[in-house]
Amino acid sequence: MKEYSIGQMSRHTGVKATTIRYYENRGLIPSPARTRGGQRRYDEAALERLAFLRHARELGFGLDDIADLMALAEAPSEDCEPAHEIARKQLAAVDRRLTILAQLREELVRMADADDPGHAGKCRVIEVLGDHRLCIGAHDLPDDASQML
Amino acid sequence: MKEYSIGQMSRHTGVKATTIRYYENRGLIPSPARTRGGQRRYDEAALERLAFLRHARELGFGLDDIADLMALAEAPSEDCEPAHEIARKQLAAVDRRLTILAQLREELVRMADADDPGHAGKCRVIEVLGDHRLCIGAHDLPDDASQML
């Protein structure tokens, strides 16, 4: 039965050691066995859980959602609807972010491409940022837009 | 000469009162005049600065970049190259985020849309999250990817 130090876990999954300890604190992964000296020793199952966790994080799931998903994975009922629900929620969030970013890109392109280098008159970047009416579209954001950027 | 309370500023720009005070603390907007009772009273210029600030935030600029932009806007030299530089930097960042989100969306769609509701065996969502090999492409993220999501 293979054993892994926290550093080996880190190398296998790409999750930093400090982050692994943070996940343990948060209760997302169980406390592993320890050596006599107090260092963590993980088994294969722990490695898989961490890989799952990392993958879900890459996909933008929040830690609370991931906790739910892991609970579902550990005790699989025949109803996987809750898991799909979480995934759909995440997809919707990603779609919102994509929409905003696309609009944002449009405007940045207009700003960055304004080719009047060193010109004495107006600078487009500052002009565009200063006057909202010059925007292509109303890119009004929902109240919590900052989280999406 | 019109005067605005912090609440009116908030309504005009969509920036919450607490956030306006936070910006003031951070030195992004100057301390406004006060009534005898100590409440903030803003003028037209302050409103414009706040609109500029909000707009830049919507576009994904960090507060430090915005501070730079505002300095440029207040004392505009004929050389607006620095402002263009900031805009280009932001554009590149936005493009990175768009790329990542698009990949991410692909995978979420595959997960969430898998229509085997109530299937006895494995749940597709959990299955995909657990096994990285089921991914379309290697969607490995740069080290600081979390900031981009």
Place this chain on the structure above:
DNA sequence: CTTGAACCTACAGTCGCTGTAGATCGTATC
């Protein structure tokens, strides 16, 4: 003059980590 919404300060909490300090542990080499 009274009511009640708006405003004030100060500070803790959010999310998902990251970085630090200072101590201890484990293993390879002599």
Place this chain on the structure above:
DNA sequence: GATACGATCTACAGCGACTGTAGGTTCAAG
């Protein structure tokens, strides 16, 4: 066995950009 040195340990502070709370004060309308 001794030594060296990297890996690991705990505990806690800090990041960005806010948000929320408590407990008090002020303003404007009726």
